[in-house]
Amino acid sequence: MTFVEKVCVLGAGSTKYGKLSESIADITTQASVSAIESAKISPKDIQASYISNVFGVADKQVHLGPVLMSRLGIPEKPSLTIESACGSGSVSFREAYANVAAGFYDCLLVTGVEKVTHTGTEWTTTYFAYCSDFFYEGQAGASFPGLFASMARAYLTEFDATEEDFAAVAVKNHDNGVLNPKAHMQKKITIDDVMNSAVVASPLKLFDCCPFSDGASSVILCSEKFAKENGGDYIEVIGSGRGGSPAALQGREHLTTIPSTKIAVADAYKMAGITAKDIDFAEVHDCFTIAEIVDTEDLGFFDKGQGVQAVREGRTKLNSDISINPSGGLKSKGHPIGATGVGQVVEVFDQLTGKAGARTVKDAKIGLTHNFGATGASCAVHIFQSV
Amino acid sequence: MTIEEQLIEYAKQGKLLTHKCTDCGFLHLSTAYYCLKCGSKGFEDIVLEGTGSVATYTIITVAPAGFEKYTPYAFVVLQVDNTDLRISGFMPNITTPDDLPVGTKAKITGFDDRGIIIEKQ
Numbered sequence: 001m002t003f004v005e006k007v008c009v010l011g012a013g014s015t016k017y018g019k020l021s022e023s024i025a026d027i028t029t030q031a032s033v034s035a036i037e038s039a040k041i042s043p044k045d046i047q048a049s050y051i052s053n054v055f056g057v058a059d060k061q062v063h064l065g066p067v068l069m070s071r072l073g074i075p076e077k078p079s080l081t082i083e084s085a086c087g088s089g090s091v092s093f094r095e096a097y098a099n100v101a102a103g104f105y106d107c108l109l110v111t112g113v114e115k116v117t118h119t120g121t122e123w124t125t126t127y128f129a130y131c132s133d134f135f136y137e138g139q140a141g142a143s144f145p146g147l148f149a150s151m152a153r154a155y156l157t158e159f160d161a162t163e164e165d166f167a168a169v170a171v172k173n174h175d176n177g178v179l180n181p182k183a184h185m186q187k188k189i190t191i192d193d194v195m196n197s198a199v200v201a202s203p204l205k206l207f208d209c210c211p212f213s214d215g216a217s218s219v220i221l222c223s224e225k226f227a228k229e230n231g232g233d234y235i236e237v238i239g240s241g242r243g244g245s246p247a248a249l250q251g252r253e254h255l256t257t258i259p260s261t262k263i264a265v266a267d268a269y270k271m272a273g274i275t276a277k278d279i280d281f282a283e284v285h286d287c288f289t290i291a292e293i294v295d296t297e298d299l300g301f302f303d304k305g306q307g308v309q310a311v312r313e314g315r316t317k318l319n320s321d322i323s324i325n326p327s328g329g330l331k332s333k334g335h336p337i338g339a340t341g342v343g344q345v346v347e348v349f350d351q352l353t354g355k356a357g358a359r360t361v362k363d364a365k366i367g368l369t370h371n372f373g374a375t376g377a378s379c380a381v382h383i384f385q386s387v
Numbered sequence: 388m389t390i391e392e393q394l395i396e397y398a399k400q401g402k403l404l405t406h407k408c409t410d411c412g413f414l415h416l417s418t419a420y421y422c423l424k425c426g427s428k429g430f431e432d433i434v435l436e437g438t439g440s441v442a443t444y445t446i447i448t449v450a451p452a453g454f455e456k457y458t459p460y461a462f463v464v465l466q467v468d469n470t471d472l473r474i475s476g477f478m479p480n481i482t483t484p485d486d487l488p489v490g491t492k493a494k495i496t497g498f499d500d501r502g503i504i505i506e507k508q
Binding site for chain 1: 448449452460462503
């Protein structure tokens with residue numbers, strides 16, 4: 001691969017995550033406007049947009065791109081909507097990244113959005129199950145909590161781990177989320193709160209699960225030259241990787257590892273010329289508590305089976321060995337699935353440009369985002385550096 | 388019959404239809420169109436007994452639409468006997484983890500509106 005341009009994130013913004021009353025078109029536009037204003041550019045500078053969204057049909061609006069571009073006063077500019085389940089945001093970011101790196105565009109708008117909470121728990125659970133390998137999983141009654149619970153059961157069987165260890169991930173992420181004004185669940189919780197919450201799919205309980213959220217996040221992605229000449233604060237993208245896994249859990253060699261994560265992160269580390277030890281903080285895909293433990297192993301932060309020990313020792317807390325999910329993660333910040341991957345980049349931008357307030361990771365220079373679709377059937381990892 | 392319909396017909400008889408690569412011998416579930424190992428398209432149909440042991444599972448209490456009336460139920464990943472294959476399915480009559488230790492012997496017993504049915508042996 002030949003990269004013509006260094007790629008930068010020039011501006012970033014999110015709506016609050018949670019149960020939102022505005023329409024999907026409204027929140028898509030709000031997040032985009034906040035990214036444009038953060039970048040100190042005009043919508044006229046944007047050459048195209050990449051929109052990530054999964055269930056637009058649930059809010060009566062698919063083909064979101066032209067609606068957004070019309071509201072931004074640039075209806076003549078092209079747009080593209082990308083779906084990759086819960087990993088849509090990072091996949092969309094990656095496609096935009098590739099276009100800027102190749103020199104095809106100088107300035108792109110990347111916006112992720114989801115609006116589902118109005119459909120209620122039963123139907124949101126049902127829609128999400130459509131992201132599984134439906135013939136084998138969704139059709140047999142598997143929910144997403146159920147699929148990750150199956151990974152959790154395998155982890156409990158294979159390694160020295162307890163349900164209380166899983167709960168500690170939730171407690172840690174809520175501690176961080178309390179410091180994030182955009183977070184869906186700004187509430188401290190205890191191990192007992194998690195252990196006493198209702199079982200959703202054993203061994204996972206309600207507080208092991210991220211909430212269903214509405215929300216939108218947006219970033220401006222551009223060449224270094226454009227960033228220097230036109231905008232405000234920016235950070236550099238130094239690594240980008242993608243990978244895939246067998247769509248159904250049954251097809252994985254190991255039930256406690258997500259192959260796509262390992263493939264994506266290996267590519268991203270190689271491109272950046274760094275290793276896991278160089279990462280100061282990471283926003284990882286903690287849709288369920290077990291997922292964060294598996295992620296931190298697959299990303300190379302801890303050896304296989306040791307992720308749980310790291311949580312027990314508090315090594316993933318804010319400003320400890322490696323700050324995992326300083327934003328609160330999907331668990332506390334919330335998980336509007338089409339927005340999540342972009343929202344992670346917003347957090348890294350805020351962290352590396354001194355805008356993260358009380359949840360700032362001290363002296364951070366390099367941040368990583370990790371976002372996957374479904375049980376990790378698709379994945380993208382990006383690495384960023386302050387300038 | 389389509390590939391999926393064939394697998395379903397065998398599941399209804401308590402059997403598992405698999406595809407063995409005629410070039411390298413690698414065994415797949417019958418929904419494979421190309422060999423995972425060598426990329427070949429030639430397969431021989433092999434019908435297995437559908438028996439195995441529980442590799443992992445969950446007991447679902449918050450169900451997708453259409454499954455509320457079955458809760459609690461187990462979603463099971465079955466390690467198929469004498470192969471590296473696994474297959475997922477719905478297991479009725481499971482209420483607590485004590486009902487289903489990992490490793491429990493189980494078997495495909497049918498297919499209906501709950502997908503592939505797997506029951507304890």
